[in-house]
Amino acid sequence: MIGSRRQIRLRKALIWLALILGACFAGLPVLWMVSSSFKSNLEIFAYPPALIDSSFSFKAYQEVLGNPESLRFFFNSYLVAILVTICTVLTSILAGYSFSRYNFRFKKALNLIIIGVQSVPPITLMIPYFGLIVWLGIYNSYLALVLTYMVFTLSYAIIMMTGYFNTLPRDLDEAVMIDGGGSFVTLWRILVPISLPGIVAVGVYTFMLAWNEFLFALTLTRTNDMRTVPIGIHLLMGQHSFEWNQMMALSVLGSLPVLILFLLFQRYFIAGMSAGSIKG
Amino acid sequence: MPYAYLSPTLLLLAALTVLPIATVFLYSLVDNVIVNPNPPNFVGLDNYEEVLTNRKFRGALGNTLYFALVSVVAHFIIGLSFALLLNSRLLSANVKALFRVIYILPWVFTASIIAILWRLLMNPHGVINFLLLEFGLIPELMEWLSDRDLALNAVTFINIWSGYPFYLVSFLAGLQGIPDDLYEAGRVDGGNGWQLFRHITLPQLKPIIISLALLDFIWTVHQFTLIWMTTGGGPMRSTEVLSTYTYKAAFSSHEYSIASTIAMVILAICTFVAIFYVRSQRMADE
Secondary structure (H helix, E strand, O other), X not given: OOOOHHHHHHHHHHHHHHHHHHHHHHHHHHHHHHHHHOOOXXXXXXXXXXXXXXXXXXXXXXXXXXXXXXXHHHHHHHHHHHHHHHHHHHHXXXXXXXXXXXXXXXXXXXXXXXXXXXXXXXXXHHHXXXXXXXXXXXXOOHHHHHHHHHHHHHHHHHHHHHHHHHOOOHHHHHHHHHOOOOHHHHXXXXXXXXXXXXXXXXXXXXXXXXXXXXXXXXXXXXXXXHOOHHHHHHHHHHHOOOOHHHHHHHXXXXXXXXXXXXXXXXXXXXXXXXXXXXXX | OHHHHHHHHHHHHHHHHXXXXXXXXXXXXXXXXXXXXXXXXXXXXXXXXXXXXXXXXXXXXXXXXXXXXXXXXXXXXXXXXXXXXXXXXXXXXXXXXXXXXXXXXXXXXXXXXXXXXXXHHOOOOOHHHHHHHHOOOOOOOOOOOOOOOOHHHHHHHHHHHHHHHHHHHHHXXXXXXXXXHHHHHHHHOXXXXXXXXXHXXXXXXXXXXXXXXXXXXXXXXXXXXHHHHHOOOXXXXXXXXXXXXXXXXXXXXXXXXXXXXXXXXXXXXXXXXXXXXXXXXXXXXX
């Protein structure tokens, strides 16, 4: 298709137009979030609205960061997300190794169950979890969140990890085995170090899922000192008769960890997501 | 040995997936659980009959299907359009990289933050009403989230905004996987842009499209946070979906047997769709 120069210029202009319209759709809401976080609460619904107005200040951020309660939300979110990530990565390495390197009787069935777990609605598990967690005596604790989050992080992690191990040639581990190393040694000394990109992808993705979780955190914690950032935003909505600027500041701060991880590890994210089984 | 490596996974799955699902199923077969001091009586499928004939349940089911189907179709269209745009040969690599980040942006935010952001944007005195009014697209200020005729479409729109990047990323990878030879051959045969798209691009992306759509449908049926934090299922149950309905039955009305029954119905819908998903994955593997 060799069009004239004018035709190409026209097409280019149309593409740029579509590109910019799309960027407005995707980006303007986010820009508005950031802009509102710098306004005073009185100016939030000012007419006509402005991106930056005379009330521009960091006050909302100071209030969020100066409030021990909201700092605690961040501490809880980081702690739970990091614990979930460590546990999920370790467990999925072991499981992925097993699926990738062994043949055993129930392999197909187990694989099917692990894929199937992704489709189990969290709300279905919610009702029995409540009873189970209370019965175990871990209601309103970090352990309750870590265990329940792992149910939905683990299946993705195992699928991704198995896929990654499958791309590594078996000769690698067989060489070590012949030298007298056991399978455990092979896994940690050989496979894990060269699988680092895959492990990072699993880790980053798990962190994101855990950071974003809402339903379990809402029902399995009771006191404010155990709440995570998403629940904190939910609480702010009720308590402070809509301090919009503070809610937006908290939202910006609450999105930063995932945004930074995303920008740093974009390549891994995209590789993981396009593996076909992943979503935020 | 393989079972030793799998033991932590198996333990967790048994304790926190298999056992709970069995529990919910049992709860759905008895007349009362958890809160009532009387011992539960086995009632067979009575709860299912009660739920399936209930008008509120049917409303929630209809809303859920509308929410999920419209979201899936819109995600597909937007995701594919953006992917095709970003794949254009007329753009430089830097431009593509920049716009790719912008287009994926909505995906970075968690549902509760998306909910609160759009409550601000869709507020009657918010910026969306201002813009639409300025351009003369609406006659007066609209109550997007508290008008019962608008709310379901409004939350669906929010879900569309938050969910399309997943498709975009998968389609970008998929488009890069289509060999150039196919297009060359198509051009030699005299195909125009639209014909190339219909007869090469779409068929090549078909496996990705199918698994994305099925998975997205399941996830949209799971969606709780976004609706809970924007409308809470209101006004007048106009945005009530199965997950918010279940949550209310359990934690507001304390009707755990009924809630468990609805939870089983959601599970059945998702499992049904998941069977097709697993099949499509298997076909892709082979």
